Amino acid sequence: MPLIMLSSPHAHGGDSIRVIMLTVILALLPAAGVSVYLFGWMALLLILTCMVTALLTEAACLKWMGRPVSALLDNSAALTGLFLALTLPAATPWWMAVLGSVLAIVLGKQVYGGLGYNIFNPALSARVILLISFPLHMTTSIIPMSALQPAIDLYDFSLCATLFFMGPEALSLGFDAISMASPLGHIKTEATLGVPVAEALAAYQYSYLDAFLGLEAGSIGETSALALLIGGIFLLARHSITWHIPFTYIVTVLVLAALFNGINPDQYASPMFHLFAGGLILCAFFMATDPVSSPVTPLGQILFGIGCGVLTWAIRTWGGYPEGAMFAVVLMNCAVPLIDHYCRPRVYGHGGRRA
């Protein structure tokens, strides 16, 4: 039997896709934990539904494409499901979660050819589709258990299950009764009424500490800057991501916010507010750094981060939607092949250095 040709190297470092994806899932656990603390069973139901749907959809797609179904053990579908769940508000009905997961796997990944071929971040592209299709649901959050007066007891399983599967009508509650706007959403609506930022935040009873710890309304996984930072630093330490994208993304937003806040603090929120608000840290450390849809080269990553930062801040301030992070990342994903082509590092021996 002829031996197949095997080229050197005949040694391998042991890294694998499974381990990389698992590392990211582990890094998201603190944020998932905070989400359960804030939103109780709703958060858990959401996470479970999204992950299970994602895995099932991936299995079905692989089968249909004639690929080995064992490929879903590479944890990428599970990760996409978890990601999506963490970007959804707690009041998301079960069918929206299922739809989102299916879209994330099918339209976000498999339709391009499977893992490694997608242009857009799968979870984010599904989130964007959901946001545009169901704007009310996607921009309001249930009052979290950390609030002074939670509307319902989110630690009660039967209550949450009813709410999740049958909607607030089954509990004889209006949607407005159990929900509240996130800080970003609130200052946006107030800004259209001409209310200055500081006043709007005071009316909201906003606290920077609460925002840092995550004790506020929002999508279930994006509220806690602390939990996400822990996860992000874990990723950096494990070399799953490099510092380029998160650092430049966040710094760009801070710089822009500081600039405009300095010019007109009534109209433009402070950098600290922007840092803790919405999904900035979640997107900067986890979404924008998704390896498949982000640039490969360091310079490219820096440009990508700056672009995301500019777009995030611009959409938050001047755009129609309260949160711009996910749009920003998806828009910059389009530019990635171009960025990769023009931002290749200088090759050894090709000028530049002093000879």
Added chain:
Amino acid sequence: MPAMLRKIAQRLGMLQHSFTGGIHPDMHKVSADMPIEDCEIATLLVLPMKQHIGENCIPLVTVGDRVLRGQKIARSEGYLSVPVHAPTSGHVVKIEEHAIAHPSGMGLPSIFIESDGLDESDDSLDPISDWLNTEATVLRERARTCGLAGLGGAVFPTFVKLVQDKRFPVETVILNGIECEPWLTNDHRLMVEHAAEILEGMAIIKHMVGAGSGIVAIEDNKPDAVAAMRQALALRDDMEGVSVLALPTRYPQGSEKQLIYTLTGREVPAGKLPMHIGVLCQNVATTKALYDAVVLGRPLTERIVTVSGDALVKPANLRVRLGTPMRSLFARQGLEDLSGIQIVHGGPMMGERLKGPDVPVVKASTGLLAMSAEAMGEAHSVEQPCIRCGHCSEACPISLVPNLLADQCRSDQFEKAEQYDLFDCIECGACSYVCPSNIPLVHYFRYGKGQVALQRREQLFAEASRKRSEAHENRLLREKEEKAARRSRVRKTHAPKTDEAKAELVKGTASEPAVEEDK
């Protein structure tokens, strides 16, 4: 330390230069403390006609001839070529093709020598003990005639490098004692046991190229080698400007381009040679061989080979005669049954997997590794899609973008691959080592390079064929024209001049042809 901080520290002069990328594989230097053993001379030795980069050699002997150790049995052909010498005394029994250590399993014409057990030497070359007062050209010819080629594995003919070119003076001679490949310890043991000879070889090189300074570079995982070389250096008084440096262990520190950058801060420009920036690199084993050739008058007939691997219980560093069958080396170390064992010729990162052990040891044989199927299986798992993680680009010492390059090579986009600097790749394997998708990146690059070379060859042949075809057409056209011209001339010559003549011709009477003077 993150690359960014390292660069800043270098710019501030706080840290020596350090090449980008690189990896830290497990080194497995299990044979590092084993002194060099002399390997017994095999009964049948096979000497391929090409053990260097360049042209094949032409045999000088015929079947039945008796040869002595060190006798030239094949002469070099062309400029880039070095001769082959008999490794021991014996008789030539065959001259025919034999498989060589090549991934394809193909062969080369080889001279088969049956040893007579006497190991008599041919002492025709005089030792040159006073090399300091010998012309560099004489020494260079000695290097060539003794068959010296780069013993680090590249087997580039050594004499070609040992030249004084006034346009590109060499200021620094670098001895490459890095040996960054896992498992291999032959250079390590050579430095520990033959430090003095290596340094004398370095002195000879410095004299030949007229260099003022020199550096012996050794990785810091070989402290005994560093100590031995430093001790030997202190004993010589003609080595001012020479120092022994221990460099941080990182693969591929021993790659010439990376080594030069680390030691001098200068990069070898693409397409150019180290001598164009005033540097000359030489492997320590080659340097010792130069000492043997010049000072002892001995051609290259043997080399140190590390026999090791995870399937070999008794590793060793052996002094092996060239032409020894590799099977006998494994057998000597207790490995008789090679079923299920994969053989790697060289180190695991850049060495080639062989189809079988029945090939001879050649000048390039730095190591012989017996790898278990599990180890090879881990290294060659199923290829998965690229997730664009960028680890390959981070690891690349040349700062290429391997995942994009591999994709282009796989889909035959060779012009794009060349634009992305495919031919700057040194095939070190760091990218494939780190790839989480187990993509055989270096394999794709080799495929791409091979296809481009093939296309260029075919293009040249097509050009030449076109010229020949045009020449053929022109020749036929010319012949036709000449024929037509000849016919019209003959017709004119024999044509009737006047009307009466025409009439007579028609009647059939012969008339005197009007003689015309023309040519």
Added chain:
Amino acid sequence: MTGLLYALASFGVFALVAGVVLAIAQKVFHVDGDPMVEKIDALLPQTQCGQCGYPGCKPYSEAVASSQAEVNHCVPGGERVMLQIADLMGVEPKELEAEAAAPMLAFVREDECIGCTLCIKACPVDAIIGAPKQYHTVIADHCTGCTLCVEPCPVDCIDMLVKPELIEHWSWPLPDTKRAQQGHERRDHHASHA
């Protein structure tokens, strides 16, 4: 209503301006390219074998350039040349009709050669040397494997041998993985859109 009119008018003006700019650019930045025939001929292997149905590579290039011939006639060139010509001409790649054989070299069995020079006359690249009543022999380095010499030989002493693979010319094949095969199938698309 006026808003709509303004919108239509502004887009219309923009389209007009863009059209004019493009028309000017086409004239001003026009590049005189090489004639198509030369370009196609440069891609062909110059075997001059006639298997394409034309008496040589140049005539075939002329036929393809004037769209009289399909791009898939060159047998020695194989799929690679077909894709390159299709890309150059901007047409869809077409399946090759004949299987390209391994490269061949002609070999004259000199013991049987009668010195008739018919094969010498047949060779389009003058790769056979000899003279009337002398042995003929093929210059292996010049032979393109076109087989035009085999027919004319009256004693049938010419063999077509498979070109031996030289170790110097050996190159790595694609890795033996499914993805490598898939990538190779995708090259058709890349070749036409490169």
